[in-house]
Each structure stands twice: as C-alpha cells, then as structure tokens.
Amino acid sequence: xxxxxxxxxxxxxxxxxxxxxxxxSPYHWIEVDTRxxxxxxxxxxxxxxxGRVPVLEFEPGQYLAESDAILFYLAEGTAFWPAGRRAxxxxxxxxxxxxxxxxxxxxxxxxICVMLPAGHERRQELPRLHERGAQALAVMEAHLRxxxxxxxEAYSIADIALYAYTHAAxxxxxxxxxxxxxxxxxxxxxxxxxxxxMPSVAAP
Amino acid sequence: xxxxxxxxxxxxxxxxxxxxxxxxSPYHWIEVDTRxxxxxxxxxxxxxxxGRVPVLEFEPGQYLAESDAILFYLAEGTAFWPAGRRAxxxxxxxxxxxxxxxxxxxxxxxxICVMLPAGHERRQELPRLHERGAQALAVMEAHLRxxxxxxxEAYSIADIALYAYTHAAxxxxxxxxxxxxxxxxxxxxxxxxxxxxMPSVAAP
Numbered sequence: 001x002x003x004x005x006x007x008x009x010x011x012x013x014x015x016x017x018x019x020x021x022x023x024x025s026p027y028h029w030i031e032v033d034t035r036x037x038x039x040x041x042x043x044x045x046x047x048x049x050x051g052r053v054p055v056l057e058f059e060p061g062q063y064l065a066e067s068d069a070i071l072f073y074l075a076e077g078t079a080f081w082p083a084g085r086r087a088x089x090x091x092x093x094x095x096x097x098x099x100x101x102x103x104x105x106x107x108x109x110x111x112i113c114v115m116l117p118a119g120h121e122r123r124q125e126l127p128r129l130h131e132r133g134a135q136a137l138a139v140m141e142a143h144l145r146x147x148x149x150x151x152x153e154a155y156s157i158a159d160i161a162l163y164a165y166t167h168a169a170x171x172x173x174x175x176x177x178x179x180x181x182x183x184x185x186x187x188x189x190x191x192x193x194x195x196x197x198m199p200s201v202a203a204p
Numbered sequence: 205x206x207x208x209x210x211x212x213x214x215x216x217x218x219x220x221x222x223x224x225x226x227x228x229s230p231y232h233w234i235e236v237d238t239r240x241x242x243x244x245x246x247x248x249x250x251x252x253x254x255g256r257v258p259v260l261e262f263e264p265g266q267y268l269a270e271s272d273a274i275l276f277y278l279a280e281g282t283a284f285w286p287a288g289r290r291a292x293x294x295x296x297x298x299x300x301x302x303x304x305x306x307x308x309x310x311x312x313x314x315x316i317c318v319m320l321p322a323g324h325e326r327r328q329e330l331p332r333l334h335e336r337g338a339q340a341l342a343v344m345e346a347h348l349r350x351x352x353x354x355x356x357e358a359y360s361i362a363d364i365a366l367y368a369y370t371h372a373a374x375x376x377x378x379x380x381x382x383x384x385x386x387x388x389x390x391x392x393x394x395x396x397x398x399x400x401x402m403p404s405v406a407a408p
Contacts (some may be wrong), residue, residue: 049343050305064293066300073293089268089277092296096270100303101254139253 003057008199011164012067022194068095071157094158105133109172144181207261212403215368216271226398272299275361298362309337313376348385
C-alpha cells in the first residue's frame, strides 16, 4: 500500500487523493502542515529535497514528488491515462499548463485569501494573480466549449489535475459565473465514480 | 517531418531543438518572435490557445504545446525516455520541478537581464528571482553530487529540460561557481552525441 504525505486542504495533494479514491486503491495518508514548517525539517527534506507536498512513498523508503508526476505514476496502465501516443502527450500538455499557467495564479490567490490573515501584505499580489488566472480560465473555457473532458472525451488525470484548483477558484476571489463550459465540466467531474470532495481549509 | 514553431533564443524552444538534433530526426523550424506579439495573433492562437512557444506540428494541422510535453512526445520509444515505470515517473518529477521551481526564476531572470532594456522596472524582481532560483540550483546540486544524470545514470529528457536554462543561468545574474556538481553535469550534457549549443539572444 502506498503512503501519501500531504496537506488535506492543498489542491495539489487533493489531486492524489482523488485519483487514489477513483482507482479504489488503498492508501495511507500522513497529514503534513506546510504552514508549521514541517516540510522544511531534515526528515521531510530526505523525502523531497524540494520541500513540498505531496510526496508519494510508493515502496518503503522510495519517494516521488510533484503532484502531476505522482498522478502519472498512479495512472499508468489504468483508464485515467490514455492508450494512444498523441493523447498521452496531450494529457501531459494540460498537466504542464496546469502547473505553469494555472496553479501559480489560481492556487496562489486562494492561498492568500484563505490561508493568510486578513490584511496580509501579499493581498497586493491579487490583481495580477486574478488577471493571469482569468487568462488560464479563458483557455480552459474555450477548450471545453465543445468537449466533455480535456482529452478525447475521456476522463483522465488531466481533468483531475485541473479540477483541483479550478473548482475552488472562488475561494481565491475568482467568479466562475461567466465560464459556463467550465461549470458544466466541474459538474461532470463531480459525477464521476469514486469522486470525493476536497477537504476544506482548517483555520490557520 | 515535424515542424517546430519556436524562438531560437528561448530555452524552452531550445529543449525541443536539442532533442530533435540528438535523435537525428529531421525537422522544419519556423522562427516566431514572441516580443513582436506574433504569439498573440489569431493565426498563432489557433495553434496554441495559450499563446506560447514552442509548438510542435506533429502531423499537418495537429499541434502540441508545452515544451516538456513535446519532449515526452518525441522521446517516447527512444533511449531518452526510460523503460521502467519508476524511472519514467522520476523523469516527469524533474520536468515538473523544472517548470514550477526552476524556470519561473532562472529563465525569467535571464529574460529580464538580456531581453528587456537596461533599467527596466522589472529589474526590481531580480532579488526574489535570484533567491528562488538559488533554491532550485541547490536542489539540483545536492542531487547531482553522486550522480552523472538526473535519473538512473542515463541521459534523458530530464537532463535536456534542466540543461536549457541552467547552463545559461549566468545571463540572468546567477553565479554557477559554487555549484561544482552542476558544472560537471553541464559538461557531460555538452559532450553527448548530437549536442548543439543554444543560439544566442538577438538584439531586441
């Protein structure tokens, strides 16, 4: 059985939980609070030198970091990872889009709004985060206008990766009302077998 | 034959060129100047709605974006992509590390230093970019201290992806002198069969 080191309220960690639940794959979850400095401890850095959650312990003492690489590891050989070469590359295209053009704006805005004290100086970053995050949402909205899922009409880890922070974008001050195709896709993700919601944020 | 839409002086585009050269795979290169707004044209956005280079046209009219997804597409089935499940996931771990924890600091510092006019207001971002970029370099240095390549002592697309901006970090104001293992690895990459250097930056 694999072990996940994760913070439940983190979207990046939730991706891994959601896939494991949908795979009906048993797992052990060890809660790590990134806000208390746990990810900077010598013990944690031995698991991931980059000091981030989630980390997957896939064999005793063997670790894998980066949420979307973990999704790939768990999904290979299952219906959540496509059989065709082009489709596989397209799933990865969306995973890299998520980590480069989406998460640094939509997840960071949520972090500032719900995990930092009200009036924190980082709130001055919000206008830029909202502008860039809206660009990512516009790309997703256009893509989903004629599609049910991100790649080839088949639910995959691309949908899981993008769902994590998109469905919670409102917590970062984004209004999803103008994005009808995204909202319909969010409902489709939530109706998938084995779906579990993202745990809410614990008070700091 | 595939077509690459890319800007030669971009490290993300150079990754694709380097792999194609090392695969001895013929390709057609179409130069795109991101600074002149070409990537925001309707024609370009039809190839990549996210408006970024590189884009690979792998079949006529079929496009793939995101440099590291393109590396995956081209490398699958070759020696640049591992045969084992764990190793494949570790290569992807380093590709996501590159796009999330490395490129946004090391590539952006280079962009500000060599592509924007001297005295540009974005130079005020440099101290934070240097701090975060140094954290990424420290992770790489520790990893390479006892290894020849990033995954399993075998040169892969993880090395190609990380080489692109790491070897040019000096152009962004980073000093690689303290990173002996990174410097030795850079020399190993440069001695690989089919290696081609990154084109220098054209004057703005």
